[in-house]
Amino acid sequence: MEQGRAMAPAGEPTFAERAYRDIRDRLIMLEIPPGAPVNEDLLAQSIGFGRTPVREALKRLQYERLVVAYPRRGTFATEVNITDLAHISEVRRQLEPTAAACAAERATAADRAVLGELLRRLEREATVGQAGDALMRLDLQVHRAIYAATHNPYLEDTLVRYDNLATRIWCLFVDRLPGMAGHVVEHGPLLRAVVDGDRDRAAELAAGHVSGFERAIRKAI
Template identity: 55%
Template sequence: MTVDEILATTANPPASSLAEQAYQYVRDRLVMLDIRPGAPINDAQIAAAIGMGRTPVREAIKRLEADHLVHSFPRRGTFATTIDATELSAITEIRRQLAPHASRVAAERATAQQREQMRALADQIGKGKLGDQDRTALMRVDKAAHGLIYQSSGNAHLEDILVRYDNLAIRIWWMVIDRLPDLAHHVVEQAQLLNAVADGDGDRAEKLTLEHIGDFEREIRQVL
């Protein structure tokens, strides 16, 4: 199974409605900063870009506001939220508490198919020349690994919270990505974590997740 196929079933589950399609489209553009922080969100333009009416786009925007990715102001309109690097500590605090737990329970609860997917993705990461890939591709690999583990926890509420805060962390990461010397090694770490979860080693999975989150925060602080 490829990275794109894994992303299609985790970070981007099958879109069962037009509103879900609009949500995924706008969310990904906000997270990857294709829509810049502070930029206006024009529902008519988005609807035209993805070929649908404005109603599902408006429904998607309401969800994105709950995700803290957009903010609506009376009589002014809706805008992409600005990125405040000082929020990194608060975001990391939540991820430190919940992500290691998700990795542990995923090691306990993952289905045979999910474990097979983890090993396949870990194998791709281990064999691939990640240093030669563009940064968007590296980010997609990272999201695929996180998404698969969260989904394998078997707790949809935990998965939803972690994906939401991962997206906020990625926005901060993307803001400073050009100043990070080595993005690939951060993604390569995921292979060890995926294999630990696939092997059912909850202790190791929990430890590796905590280290991964700590490394992420330290690297960003070094360039802020």
């Protein structure tokens, strides 16, 4: 039986889900550069799964605008188009404050424990400092934890998609953004507001974060 069709143990992500997460994050972090061909065989070898889960993952990633497939040409990582920034920000300005408010209101004790640990990591980052790649991954973790705490799978899925696209833009211009660490660390007050259940403060901070991100990118262009 091809490994991709094997059943994962109960409660664990399927091979297709694991392949999807791995390839998705490679695309987000530009480890697979924009416009680069996506070779199913090479990906399957590097991930350690068969071609079936990789093929399934690429279908999902095409829907999420991270890859594009052309007949008789193959599959490619989508280009990072700076003109998309306005469209992405338009969606995030509406939904990020909603998500932050919902998370503050609905987060379970387990959610608040996760968010509290991320807050402590951010506080350590403010004094120690990390490499750019580690900062980017920490930023993704913070956003995804807040979205998960909304307990609204439709809102979570939508915002994960748009945050992924925004992060690709950020990665493209990271060398021109010397204040990246500050941008990530400023999540601290937002996390505190969510943990404390202050929905209005959380929404306000989330809105400011999205606007600040867009201004920083436009200044770097």
